[in-house]
Amino acid sequence: MEISVEDVSYTIFDKKIINQVSLTIHHGELVGIIGPNGSGKSTLLKNMYRVLKPDGGVIQLDGRSITDINTKEIAKQLSVVSQESSVAFDFNVFEIILMGRTPHKKFLQPDTVEDEHIVRNALSQVNMSEYIDKRFTQLSGGEKQRVMIARAIAQGAKVMILDEPTNHLDIHHQLQVLELIRELQVTCVAALHDLNLAACYCDRLYVLNQGEIVASGTPKQVLTKELLKEVFNVHVEIGTHPVTKKIHLFYHAEEDA
Numbered sequence: 603m604e605i606s607v608e609d610v611s612y613t614i615f616d617k618k619i620i621n622q623v624s625l626t627i628h629h630g631e632l633v634g635i636i637g638p639n640g641s642g643k644s645t646l647l648k649n650m651y652r653v654l655k656p657d658g659g660v661i662q663l664d665g666r667s668i669t670d671i672n673t674k675e676i677a678k679q680l681s682v683v684s685q686e687s688s689v690a691f692d693f694n695v696f697e698i699i700l701m702g703r704t705p706h707k708k709f710l711q712p713d714t715v716e717d718e719h720i721v722r723n724a725l726s727q728v729n730m731s732e733y734i735d736k737r738f739t740q741l742s743g744g745e746k747q748r749v750m751i752a753r754a755i756a757q758g759a760k761v762m763i764l765d766e767p768t769n770h771l772d773i774h775h776q777l778q779v780l781e782l783i784r785e786l787q788v789t790c791v792a793a794l795h796d797l798n799l800a801a802c803y804c805d806r807l808y809v810l811n812q813g814e815i816v817a818s819g820t821p822k823q824v825l826t827k828e829l830l831k832e833v834f835n836v837h838v839e840i841g842t843h844p845v846t847k848k849i850h851l852f853y854h855a856e857e858d859a
């Protein structure tokens with residue numbers, strides 16, 4: 603499944619937060635959205651998962667505008683892991699992940715053995731099996747993040763939208779989550795701050811600056827010294843990771859150069 607954004611703009615209080623953004627994430631791709639704080643990454647993603655309504659442009663799933671698809675159908679096709687993973691009630695981990703199965707059910711249809719199997723399997727994929735009965739509100743930030751990823755997996759959607767999925771995670775779990783997302787082979791768009799992780803795991807990147815896409819392409823094409831200075835205001839040397847052979851950024855203060 604493909605998700606595309608065409609000429610999307612979004613304004614808050616007369617300020618254009620997103621300005622005529624266009625991008626496409628093809629079937630099975632993992633695409634990173636990178637950009638400095640406040641560049642509009644979360645706002646763009648919120649438009650893509652329909653929490654915000656763009657004031658111009660169109661967002662399509664496989665060529666169908668998301669405004670023409672009903673909420674249940676959208677929930678089957680699209681899962682979201684956002685930075686705000688608060689829940690209204692004190693559910694346990696099992697119940698939270700089970701909610702991911704809701705779009706696949708008819709009204710009041712009871713949970714099945716298969717649902718339970720899917721939930722347990724998703725939990726084990728994020729290394730959280732022993733947390734199944736724990737209260738969600740009592741988990742650490744990183745544990746909550748992994749539960750929300752498990753819920754997205756249990757949802758079985760073909761498109762995943764992740765807003766800073768590695769936020770809160772220790773380095774082991776950052777790598778584990780991105781490996782897992784790769785293995786799932788879903789169409790995935792993720793806002794990422796860690797540019798080396800983005801370079802390692804993403805097929806392509808879009809760079810957002812002040813609400814506009816200023817560069818796109820493979821990590822190697824996009825992450826140039828010039829762009830990093832201009833957009834992120836950092837000095838960088840660009841090398842190759844000795845194991846992954848992906849490009850690797852070495853940041854430094856200007857006076858070190």
Ligand SMILES: Nc1ncnc2c1ncn2[C@@H]1O[C@H](COP(=O)(O)OP(=O)(O)OP(=O)(O)O)[C@@H](O)[C@H]1O
Binds near residue numbers: 637646
């Ligand atoms: N509800 C709101 N009201 C007013 N301004 C907002 C609102 N939401 C976002 N903004 C502004 O829009 C801009 C983009 O915010 P957004 O959260 O999309 O950026 P971001 O790239 O995700 O940032 P970060 O990397 O810090 O998470 C910021 O200047 C922010 O202050």
